[in-house]
Amino acid sequence: MKKSFDLNDGDLESKKLLEASHILPWxxxxxxLRDLLEIDGHLIACGSNDSIILPLELKVDLKRHLxxxxxxxxxxxxxxxxxxxxxxxxxx
Numbered sequence: 096m097k098k099s100f101d102l103n104d105g106d107l108e109s110k111k112l113l114e115a116s117h118i119l120p121w122x123x124x125x126x127x128l129r130d131l132l133e134i135d136g137h138l139i140a141c142g143s144n145d146s147i148i149l150p151l152e153l154k155v156d157l158k159r160h161l162x163x164x165x166x167x168x169x170x171x172x173x174x175x176x177x178x179x180x181x182x183x184x185x186x187x
Contacts, residue, residue: 118167164178
């Protein structure tokens with residue numbers, strides 16, 4: 096059964112999904128990756144200031160880079176990821 100929600104009830108996950116944006120082909124998103132959420136079949140990547148919706152198949156790769164600065168480029172056919180720092184999250 097599909098989950099229904101009322102934003103007036105303060106459903107935080109639903110608000111996160113509605114606030115997240117899609118990146119267009121040849122658009123880049125660069126940020127420190129703070130969190131990954133799976134909500135209603137969507138992967139939400141939360142950055143320092145905003146969040147984006149990504150394909151679920153990116154979850155495994157992105158999970159390894161939580162806390163790091165990354166750049167995600169959407170191309171015509173897929174998504175490319177680039178690490179912007181070489182520091183491990185434990186070193187902070």
